Amino acid sequence: MKYYVMNLGCQMNQADSERIQSVFSQMGLERTDVESEAKVLGIVACSVRQKAIDRVYSKIHEWNLRKNEENLITFVSGCILPADEEKFSDRFDLVFSIDELTSVPDRFRQYGVVTPLAQFEGEVQAPPAPTARDRLGISSLAPFWKVTPTYSSPFEAFVPIQNGCDKFCSFCAVPYTRGREVSRTSADILAEVQALVDKGYTSITLLGQNVNSYGLDRKGDELRFAQLLEEVGKLGERTGARFWTYFTSPHPRDMNTDVLETMARYPVLAKQVHLPLQSGDDHVLIRMNRNHSMDRYRSLVADVRRVLPTATLFTDIIVGFTGETDEQFENTRKALGEFQYQMAYIAQYSPRPGAASARWDDDVPADVKRGRLEALNDLLRQTSLAYNRSLLGRTVPVLVTKADRKSGYLSGHTEGKVTVRFPSDDPSLVGTFVNLTMESAVPFSLEGRLAAPPTGTS
């Protein structure tokens, strides 16, 4: 029996999906990317985005029509708001949160399906149904984190270190979809990183909603985030392996120089910092409940420049947040110029069901939002181009990630995650490091040529 999983969310949802695939494989199911040939159909959803939820309803309607012709089992998991969970229960055969993943084999058996999964008596132990207390605790997530994921890439992996969020930003529903911050055990994380390094993975991203508050929920029992990075750094030194470790996303509230200084000490800790700004205006930051001021953010960026002078700086920005005035937007525009980001993920505000701000008027007109987005993108193109031009003529290591859209080219990214393409038709380079001399620059990407033979993965 084949299964098909559609991932509608972010990197966290991808990490969820990789563990779901492992459980299904252990149950004897075979993965397919062809939806029409699957009998088990599921979605790893992101109900913090309305568009993603709309797609869930559209897809389940289609699958339920198919059920008139054939026997199918449908499921949905991932980040689901309580209100959506109730509605999904009427449409999907199974609705489960990630902390319930290891109970999925039992729940499938209850369908009486006569397939390998019906006989499955494998290693995944079904825990008792989580209680309200368990839903927030390490105890309920531990079995999920113990599942070895089926990584979707042979060289790039996402390692969840934490689940949930306690920050309650007013625009975000994550605390209501994934629960409160729970840190995975340091031992589990380091074991997964070690296993990836042993397999030759060259890019490892530590994932969490607020990675730098890692361990704060379990003070004294687990490492702090800087200590966790230190252990990854030491692992790199001990093995001599060459890989880049990233993390996303940190919250400015919990960022500190310990993290930056640790990054500076170890070459396997990539010199790239993603520091969400969201807005460059103190009033908007208050309304967003970000719990930091622009002065605090400015001080953090100064720390990044001082401790990690070669690091690239990425950010997230929301334009047109409820009540954002022209003057407040102008402060964000100035901040974008001041901090000279290499990349910014800029979004027009849209209310997310379940978030506090969804109860407020979405009062910035769509055309104003669009204009603000374009203004920031114009500025970002300039700052990105200025940085990329500063690399011209230099030879830098690049991790090759895929065949480029341009025929006869491969593409990858620098340690700072700037995209580079170069002429090569050697697919064996994908997943390895090469040295490229940068020859031309445009906003958001560079083009180079091979400067030396590939250096391999270790």
Added chain:
Amino acid sequence: MGASSAEVRVLSNRPVGPGCFVLTFERAGISFRTGQYLSLGIPGQREQREYSIYSGEGDPQLSVLVREVPEGLVSRRLAKLVPGDGLHVDGPFGYFTPDTALKSGGPLLFLATGTGISPFHSMVQTHPHLNYTLLHGVRTCAELALEEDFLGENLVACVSREDGAAYRGRITDRLKDLTVPPESHAFLCGNCDMIYEAFDVLRGFGIPSDRISTEVYF
């Protein structure tokens, strides 16, 4: 201090002023820092809302101050709770804590509108000898009942829509008349408009933003 989750029993539900009540419930081993908040809901129901803790760190039970919102999904249900009823509690959460201010010294200036007075009650309850000035803004004198658990002369009531209190007007107007030493720590809690305006006034007084803490009530 990590967040925990518990189902507890309500111990009392005491009205304080129009549409407001202090809900007191079992502590269930939850430890918190004064100024933090809890997420509350009715057991078996999915909606939860966040409320600042009203009780002190050393109190044997937990309390929150709630304003019943006519269209509210949670506050209306909380208003109906009686002793013995169940309550779902997650937390504590938040950073609106005076720890740094207490360590570094300096006068404390508290500004609250409406039920935004709640975390300051917790702070005063926890630190009875705290040196603070609290400006509390309400629209009508009836809402001054929210102040009934405060003692002493540190509290300045500001009523914006009628006479009868120490000050007639908005608390931001009262703030502008104060002499605020630049080494002060300011804590602002309540509606967003007050916080915006007070933030700017305080910045104008030379208070750096890292000594201005805010907690917006949505």
